[in-house]
Amino acid sequence: MKKYLLGALFILSAAAFAGVENGAKVDLDGSAKLAIPVQVDGRVVEPVEQSLIIEVDGVAASGINIKMDDIVAGKTAEKAYSKSTFKAKIVTADGIVKPFTNKPEVKFIYDGRETTEPVVNEIVSGSATDVKLAYNLFVDDSNKNEYLGAITVEATPGKLPGTYTDTTVQLKVEVSGQEL
Numbered sequence: 001m002k003k004y005l006l007g008a009l010f011i012l013s014a015a016a017f018a019g020v021e022n023g024a025k026v027d028l029d030g031s032a033k034l035a036i037p038v039q040v041d042g043r044v045v046e047p048v049e050q051s052l053i054i055e056v057d058g059v060a061a062s063g064i065n066i067k068m069d070d071i072v073a074g075k076t077a078e079k080a081y082s083k084s085t086f087k088a089k090i091v092t093a094d095g096i097v098k099p100f101t102n103k104p105e106v107k108f109i110y111d112g113r114e115t116t117e118p119v120v121n122e123i124v125s126g127s128a129t130d131v132k133l134a135y136n137l138f139v140d141d142s143n144k145n146e147y148l149g150a151i152t153v154e155a156t157p158g159k160l161p162g163t164y165t166d167t168t169v170q171l172k173v174e175v176s177g178q179e180l
Helices: 003-019
Strands: 050-056 082-093 104-112 113-115 119-121 130-141 147-155 170-174
Touching: 082 170, 104 119, 104 130
Parallel strands: none
Antiparallel strands: 050 082, 082 147, 104 113, 104 170, 119 130, 130 147
């Protein structure tokens, strides 16, 4: 009987720990365990004369991934903030960074339009569908060899607890007139 009881407790504790997401499970004895998955993505591309390279922190297989801190439902004064930075540069097949002939054009694409203005989205998916997200774009074009930028996001909670996801905003980086 003890064997079955121990087995049932093991299954229950494993199932309870499996449900822990972005947080630590603290046992009754005060110890804590946390397992965080690590994802590595990359690609190998064909050599060309020169390429526009965008280096991004927080990149996922499907694009830029910005993780937000937890916010409390109904507390609209408590917002979560996060950002992702990026760097654009022109690199030759030999790995040499070339200066931009013209500065890149960097914009958001949202709701079928391109803009450098802040974007506010109140239509997110998930169970916390009343979260409001405000996106801002910051760029530093003072260096001719690298174009630095950041996307910041502010999340304002609604009344619904749960998770939320937004994939309606894209970052566009365009270079024209680049000398070969």
